[in-house]
Amino acid sequence: MAIVSEQPGGQQVPDGGITAQGVSRSFGAVRAVDHMDFHAPAGRVTALIGPNGAGKTTLLLMLASLLAPDQGTITVGGLDPVRNRAEVRSRLGWMPDTLGVWESLTAREILTQMARFYRLPASGIAPRVTDMLERVRLADLADQPARVLSRGQQQRLSLARALIHDPSVLLLDEPASGLDPGSRIELRTTLRQLAAEGKAVVVSSHVLSELDEIADGAVFVNNGRTVRQQTTEEAAAAGRRYAITAADPAALAAELARLGLDFRREEGRRPGVSLVLHNELGAERLLRDLVLAGVGIRSFAPAVGALEETYMNLEGERR
Structure with missing residues (x-):
């Protein structure tokens, strides 16, 4: 199926966003991603949409520099993750579909440790952690072990963890999973605010009805390939x-x-x-x-x- 891109000629747009061109990845005989193209510009929310098994999670793992492509190129703000791994990871915020917390640590301790991993200045870690806990409405549970948090609360903690180092690119895999209706509305507002701050926000979700209110554009994938890219306005038209x-x-x-x-x-x-x-x-x-x-x-x-x-x-x- 031909690719329909919102960029004329499918050209890469130089901005602070994230781009994949012709990326492929196989696992043994299974080709999970097959010459896929993707672009998420800075200052916008881009939805990644496709059925189960379409290659969305594999693509996200490659964009997050957690999986190397067999073919193709990925750039984050113009940087190659293979050649500039440390700098690229400092620009990326990754929220997987499952948190994978240290269950015995508190929410505050988890965010503090993540801030240390990203080498934030020691004097700024405590206020940054407090700010993130308030932003995701976990201040009242900040000193509770992560194991007592509900699924929705763990999702909010995962978002705070992805944002702790103030990344320019945010990758979210099913961020609304487990959230109650009120928290979903808050998530929607937060993602729009992050895009307004100039961040490139990528959201992979099966809740398509909500993506209309969140996304500025979408990349549709199936069978490991990009099948369409369009803005929300183009979709509505x-x-x-x-x-x-x-x-x-x-x-x-x-x-x-x-x-x-x-x-x-x-x-x-x-x-x-x-x-x-x-x-x-x-x-x-x-x-x-x-x-x-x-x-x-x-x-x-x-x-x-x-x-x-x-x-x-x-x-x-x-x-």
């Missing part, structure tokens, strides 16, 4: 499916048919219809037309997010 319910479903269906629109009936707790609209202006006009025609609209909204729509379309093409 490509059209998405809207779900509509009305007080009188028959009247709604009749009016849509009169307007010559292709739709499908949706059964469930709130029966309605769904149809693909190409942009928000088209959605606005359709809603106006339905109301003016006297159809009692009860709900009118996108059925899925823009990035989720792209993902489903790619899955349909693959099949």
Whole structure:
């Protein structure tokens, strides 16, 4: 499948972000990543999207300099991790999908030790640790052993650990896993703030509905290859499916048919219809037309997010 890149000609953009070009990695006879391209610019949140087994985690491990590619190149802020490993790692923050904590240590002790690993000035470690604990809402549990933390609290500690040295590139593998709804909203806000500070933020997640609110763009991968790169605006402009319910479903269906629109009936707790609209202006006009025609609209909204729509379309093409 051809690569569709948001950069003209697929050219690397020199910025403080992270780029992979033609990277491959095999494990024995299994080729997990096959000439994959990826770019996450500074100051933006980039989503990494694909089904299980698509090569996302292998790519993240290579981007984090924890796994060397068999082929291809990776640059972090213009630096090669092979030649400049120490400097590259000082610029990277890595949050894996499982924390792997020292269970007998407290949250404060874990962050303090991580700060020492990154060789932060000794005088600044204590205030930095305190700031990170407050940022992820763990100040009240700072001196509790990590083993007593819930899954969501461990996720927040993992984020603080990734941020302790103020990296310019942040790699997050399923960061919302185990978080309650309130914590997910906080995570969303935090990631947008980090991007606003100029960091390149990469998020791999299966929760596609949330990525629309977080990401500025996305890289879609499958079978170890990059299949599409696009901005969130480009995804939204490509059209998405809207779900509509009305007080009188028959009247709604009749009016849509009169307007010559292709739709499908949706059964469930709130029966309605769904149809693909190409942009928000088209959605606005359709809603106006339905109301003016006297159809009692009860709900009118996108059925899925823009990035989720792209993902489903790619899955349909693959099949």
